[in-house]
Amino acid sequence: MFLIGIDERYVREISRIIVKYSGFFESNTIDIFDTRYYPPPDLDNESVLRYFLVMVAMDHRLSRPGKPYEACLEDGCYHGADLLYRLGVKMLLENPSFFDPSYLRDIRVEQVINWLSVSSATPPDPYIRTMLLRDLGLKLLKLYNSSVESILEGSRGYLRGGYEHYGLLDYLRVFRAYEDPVEKKSLLFVKFITARKLFNPRDKPSIPVDNHLTRIALRLGLVMVSGKLWDKIRSGLEVSTVEDILLRFAVREAYDQLINYSGLDIRVLDDFLWNHGRRVCLKDKPICDICVFRESCLAYRDRNFMVNEHVYYNTWYY
Numbered sequence: 001m002f003l004i005g006i007d008e009r010y011v012r013e014i015s016r017i018i019v020k021y022s023g024f025f026e027s028n029t030i031d032i033f034d035t036r037y038y039p040p041p042d043l044d045n046e047s048v049l050r051y052f053l054v055m056v057a058m059d060h061r062l063s064r065p066g067k068p069y070e071a072c073l074e075d076g077c078y079h080g081a082d083l084l085y086r087l088g089v090k091m092l093l094e095n096p097s098f099f100d101p102s103y104l105r106d107i108r109v110e111q112v113i114n115w116l117s118v119s120s121a122t123p124p125d126p127y128i129r130t131m132l133l134r135d136l137g138l139k140l141l142k143l144y145n146s147s148v149e150s151i152l153e154g155s156r157g158y159l160r161g162g163y164e165h166y167g168l169l170d171y172l173r174v175f176r177a178y179e180d181p182v183e184k185k186s187l188l189f190v191k192f193i194t195a196r197k198l199f200n201p202r203d204k205p206s207i208p209v210d211n212h213l214t215r216i217a218l219r220l221g222l223v224m225v226s227g228k229l230w231d232k233i234r235s236g237l238e239v240s241t242v243e244d245i246l247l248r249f250a251v252r253e254a255y256d257q258l259i260n261y262s263g264l265d266i267r268v269l270d271d272f273l274w275n276h277g278r279r280v281c282l283k284d285k286p287i288c289d290i291c292v293f294r295e296s297c298l299a300y301r302d303r304n305f306m307v308n309e310h311v312y313y314n315t316w317y318y
Contacts, residue, residue, distance in 0.1 A: 006224075007223070019264075025272045037082065039051050046149050056189045069121050087118070112133065129316075135176045139175055172186045182252060184209050187208035191266075204266075207256070207269065208318075209252045210274070212309075283308050
């Protein structure tokens, strides 16, 4: 037996910090037009949409314990998602047809390994990634006439549909890469294409929950866990599929409430928290002295709550 809940006291306390330092949060947004990682601004819309659909599909579980996904290229050294998207842009510029649905439908595991490997850095699940890309290509061809733009048009600007039509998140769920009930990849895709002004959702998106955001939510006290699940988190034992989904749903809801209370733009908050998790609220060795949330952080006050995110490796959901 276990319980998962949202502690509204901490949600309100953290929201006050966000309001107080809103300018600081807004100054830390990611440049979605940075051509090291993302398509150039003059590229046609369909090509940009295909790029993000493919790259977000690949954006999961790049590093494993003792085997970080990092490498140095001719223009610098990259780690994790930075390396993934850097390799994505290189492929886009060198071989744009790689992102065509007809190419993806027939892609081979050797091609995926060659694409995403640099020196000793290689993705841990190339067969899974190949399956996801082939599924993406086949269904784009069969269901959407090879057009990502047609999916957006069919959604009529809605993320979630009603009785009479589907929303974008409903359409995306047909792809294996985007079937996660908590919709991390789907919401990340929405975030990217909204920032590029290719989509303007009529309903409010949630935040895409990854490991960094889960770790931060647990440490700040936004989400409280008890029972066997809390024991697993503290001990670093792998959780079940159901436990993973329920926990991430609670984290997503906690951040939705945080956004409602603070009024901060969802993209601004997600960008900040993602960078905060990679640079400050680190796994194992957080740098609390420079944390903007330090004085209100539950884990800073009580080291019993200084936990990492739950362990759940074998997934392509996030």
